[in-house]
Structures are given as C-alpha cells and as structure tokens.
Amino acid sequence: MNKRLLKVAVTTALTVAFAVPAFANPFSDVPAKHWAYDAVGKLAQDGVITGYEDGTFKGDKTISRYEMASMVASAMQKNLDNDQKEIVDQLSKEFAAELTEMGIKVEALDKKVDKMVKISGDARVRYGASDNFDNTDFRARVSFDGKINDDLKFNARMTSGNLSYDADFSDQSSVKLDTANVTFDALGLTNTIGRQDLMLGNGFLHDSAMTGFAAEAGNLKAYIGNLKDSTKIYGAEYGLKLGAATVTADYANYDDGTNNETDVYGANVGIKLTNSVTALGEFYNFDNGSIDADAAAYGLKFNKLGLTALYRDVEAGANSPFSNIHNDIQNLKNESNGYKGLEVRYDRAIAKNTTLNLKYQDFEDQDGFELDGGARTQAAINVKF
Template identity: 30%
Template sequence: MKRQTAMALAAVFAMSVAGTALAAPANPFVDVPAKHWAYDSINKLAQAGVISGYGDGTYKGDRTLTRYEVATIVAKAMANSDKADAASKREIEALKAEFGTELNNLGVRVDNLEKNASKVKFTGEIRERYEWVDNAATSGTTKGDKTDIRTRVRISMTAPIDENVTFKGRFHSESEAGSATDSEAKIDQAYITGKVGGLGYSFGRQPILLGQKLLSNNTQYNDGLSLSAGKDIKVTAFAFKKEDKYGKKDTAGDAVKENLNFAAGNIDFKVNKNLNITASYIADKDEIYYKSAAAGLKYTGLKDFTVTGEYGENDSYTANKNNGDAAQAWVGRIKYKGATSKVHSYGLYVSYRNAETGFDPVNWNDFTDMATWNGGIKEMDNIKGVDYGFEYALFKNGIMRIQYNDMDDEKTGNIDKSNMFAELIYTF
C-alpha cells in the first residue's frame, strides 16, 4: 500500500504541479502547520484540485489512506495524463492496473475515460495591427501617408495519431478594417510529422523556415515533404510547391497566379550552448526567381542579449538579369531581453538590413512577417536601413509591439521607404 500510494502522489504531483508556477494559497487545512515539511506541496496539490481533504477542513495526513482514496487520486491523474511525461505515464498505467476494481466501483471506466478524453489540443492568437507607410516608395516624391488596420486570427491544433506520429494544423483569417473584400480565411497549415528510426519527416502543408530566416520565414501554403536527421548538426531537406501571386503578369499588367516548385535545404550546427551556425539553400524548379544560398549565426552568450546575422545571394535569372551578378543581401540584429507571457516583461532590438534588387523578386519571403507593405514596399528587395523595435507584455499572454523601419531604396538611396507598425498580440 505504501508503495502504490507514493507512486500515485508522485505521478499526480509531476503532472499537476511540476513546471507550473502556482502561488501558495491560504492554508486550506487547519491541521497542516505552516512549518510542516510538506506544507508547500500539500497547498499546491489542493490548489490544483488533486486533493480536497475532509469536510471539516482537515487533511488528516497521519492516517493511512484507503484504497478508494488512493483510487480517487489515480482517477484525477488519469484525467490529466496528457500533461505527464513518459515516466509518469508508465506509473499511471501500473496504478490503473493495481486499482482497476476500485476505479470501476467509483464509476471511473478506465477504457472509456481514455477513449473519451480529447487528444486534440488547440491554441490561438489574435493580432490587431496598425500600419503606416510613407507613400514616397514608388515615385520618389511624397504623395501622402498610407495607413491600414488589420485583424488576424490564427487557431492552431495538435493531435497525436500514433506514438511517433502527430498531426498539426492551423486556421488563418485576416481582414482589413472596413473592407468586405480584402480578407481571407483558410487552412494555411495541415501536416503530419513524425520519426522513422533516426529520420524525422513532415508531410503536407507546412512552414518552411531556413537559417536565420533571410531566405525563408514562410509559414503559409507550402505543400510538400521535409526530411531531417541529426542533433547537434541537423540537416533538413525540403521539396514543396507554393502558389505565387506576385511574379507573372498578364498583358494588362495584372498579377497572374502560378504554382512554383521548390527545393530547399538547411544545416543547423550547434557549436555550443550559446552559438548556432546555419547554412541554407532554396531554388524554384527552373531557377527563374530563386537560386539562393545563405550563411548565418545566432549567439546568446552575452547576458540578456541575442545576436543574429546572415548573408545571402540570389543567382537566379530574375535576380541577375540586369547586371549579370547575383543579388546580395545581409541582415544583423541585436536584441535585449524579450517580452514573454509574464506581465511587464519587455524587449528592445535594433537591426540593419540591406537587399539588392532581385534578391526577393516576387515577395515570397516574410522576413519580418510582412513581405509587402502597403504602398508596394518589399521587405527584402531594393531596400536598406535600420529597424528599431520595442515589445512589452501588457497583461498575461498579451504583448504589444512597436517597430519603426527607417528605410531607403538600396539602388540610389533617394527613395524614402520608411514605415512602421504597432500591434497587440494575444495568445491563448
């Protein structure tokens, strides 16, 4: 009995309390002194709803638990087994077998409980964003500012299919304030990920993230397959298709949608706990728009600072048709701290980017989550300048971010491409 009881309490505590910041409530049991060695653990278990004591407000920790009382604790552990690690899950399986009779008598049908428990986890994000762009971008003469307000909702889902297979999906909806036509609502991710031996795979509509994101930070509408292997040196290969709506134009000058087939690769080398070096490559099938390679790094060895940088070249037909040379680009960023779900946490960052004409010819990459700004400004094509950003957690899971981009065209430096955004992102 003592062994099974200890196992039950350990499993429940691991699932319900470990890794979770629970503020200690007022003493829920009059017979548990504040100086008792188990005071904090008992309070946390009570706050998590795992134990409730007796009706007279006592805990009676010196008396022996009955099998039914232990079974009640096991039932609560079973109901929260999705929070357990592998070791705790094994303990729960053993406890289910040991206390099966008591669980059934308590009305806890083991098989039905497992069958009816939801295995799909949902998380979400709501973003309200204000954008401002200096309308000098296309002509070189100021015509007036442009502003835009956009609302974005994303619902992500994760569902285990088998021990080593997981489904992931995301619903994406974004709309412009006051517009009935400028909006979209689609499933932009739906893929299966898993492992076979030492090889990881991902198949379906999935995000494509390469290096330090100079070549690709694209999370939407990429349909294909990726394979990966390695730990400290992780190698990933991609083959996928993506719809392009910016490249080709018809005789009237309007954009024509076409499907582009891509191949990509990424190497992430973890030199030590503070330094990662990356190398990446991406090209469309005929190398019309992209034949790009990049090398970058991420360093976290300075207290509270993160330093990232990356250099890349695009040697495709579109990129070098004007002067015969590959289009070059490089970026660097220093960030101090960073806003998290913790209230009043904050971050400051400054970055520089410089991209020649043709580096991202069809606005494919969302380098800073906004591939094309209102007014036709491309984030990583014929542009250079400094970004200044500030982020702050206004409330739990609610982060405000403000970024001003002091930009000019890279080719002449005479066209003002300054822009900024302010946004509030709430995650749940």
C-alpha cells in the same frame, strides 16, 4: 503509533507545501452534493476502495479534495471492470490537479490526454502607418494537434487571414485551412508531409508555408514542395553551434515555372556576447543567371530589454517575396530597386500569453532615395490561448 506519527508528518508537510496563494484552495471541501460522493460510494460498495482507516466511506461526512483524490488514487491501482473503470476515469479527470500535486503519476489519464487532440491558437490586432499609409488588420488562428498512433502525428491550422479593418469583411476571403500535415519517424528521419510552415534562418530569406515533404535528421533538414503562387521549391538547412555562436546555413532553389530558376545560398549567425547582448547577422545571395544580388542584415539584440536593432542592405533583385518582411502590414514586395536602412523592433510580454510587438523601419532605395511613404511603423498585440 508509528502510523499516527506518519499521518501527522505527512499532513503537516502538505499543509506547509501548499500554504501559498493559488487560484483555488487545494484543501477546499468537496460539496456534500458533489457527484463524486455517489461515484466513490459505488466504488466503496464494490470493494474497490476502502475509504477511511476503519474501512468505511462516510458519504455524509464533508471531506477535502485531497482526501477524495487519495481514494481515487487507490482505485486507480485496482483491476476494474468496464463500469468501474469508467467511474474512475471520470474521477481522475475531476481530481487531476490534486493527483498531480500529490506526486501521483496518473498513467491512465496521461495516456488519454496524450491521445486527445490539443487545441491552441492565437489572435492578433495590428496597426501600420507611413506618410501615405494607415491600416489596421486582424487575424485569428486555431491549431489542432494530435496522435493517430505512436508513430504518426497530425497538425491542422485554420486561419482567418489578415482581415483589414478598413475593408468590407464580406469582400475578403473566409476562414481557410492554413496547414494540414502528418509527421512520422522512419529510417532515422522525422518526416512531415502536407501543408506546413517553412522558415529558413530567421525568416529574412524565407518565411512562407509550402505544400510538400520535409525530412529532419539531427541538425539537417531537407524539403521539397510548392508555394502558394505555384512556385516550386527544394533545398536544405543545416544548423550547428560553435562556442558562443549559433550558425545556420541554407540552400534553396525556386522555380516559378517559366524556366526562371533561382539558386539561393544563405547563412545566419547569432553570437552571445553577454547574457544581455547577442550579435546578429544574416546573409543570402540570389542568382538566377541574369541577376546576382546579395541581401544582408546585421545588428544587436538586447535580450533582457526585448530590443533588436538591425541594419538591412538588400540589393536590387534580392528582395525575396517570401521573406517575413512581406508579412508586415506594409510590405516591401514591390521595391524592385532594393533598399537599405535601419529597423528597430521591441517585443515585450505585457500579460500572461499576451505580447506587444513594435517595429520601426526607415529605409531608402539603393540610390539613396526615400522609399514611397517614408518611414514605416507597426504595432501589434498578440494573444495565445
């Protein structure tokens, strides 16, 4: 009687818990010709599972996916030979969602998934325009992340690069390896060796990949390597939280191989004024012996609106060629006189894994003259998969 009451209670609880809209009905029947029937039948013949309360498995009786998952869960707890284990592994993958929703930890499956290579990616369509500039480009990237063993992970990313809509695709570079690195823990440090992304602060100072070595311990990160134009770089970044403020301090040294080393000191801060508004500030100084120039950006981010407004002030000689501004479709790499002015960004999720990014820049040079092309606008659709 107690077993019967318990069964009724559990069934009722599950019915209520899952009586919500979903992509698939969790109580849908497994088709009678589904391969799982034969698989479970073999396990029943071997005595691995007992099936229903009377100890039988009725292969001709239509059952729900949850009933089938319960049998699989029972089989997973048994000592299995290789053939039986192979069958159970296949069944656990088929009914993984049901097993998870039932609160059963599928340890064997978790281990398998943990060892599998994770494939993800993103694609972007971007449009940029100014008075004398109009262009659309595309980019697609695919990332592969996995574990070699418990202490060693790897990452690799393929990218198409920025393919201009107006250009002949055959004249542009083909798909290339964008990142390729391994990460391991040693001596209390998390270490990454190989081609890897390197972003300092919010990317105003540096947002460009390097080939080299980086080590992290807590909030401190140190790095050394080469950039794509053969410039050597080394430095460190330290982040900390002070009340409502998040602060990051940076040091970087660039060496272009012509005895022209540049020391860069930078900092950025975000101060949460309210749940909806964050004050932003970023500063860095370029000093190569002959040029000592500053760059600054400050403004507000309206978190719920997805709106950010910044005023940028970059002196001549402080226009970093590795800044994320140079990832824009119309970059400012050749603005040797520096620039200043307003930048407004809007970022909004418009669907699952899909975002809209809009940017408006109205810059002039340090002498007050409008930059070539005038105000710049950019729109991009980003999709992740």
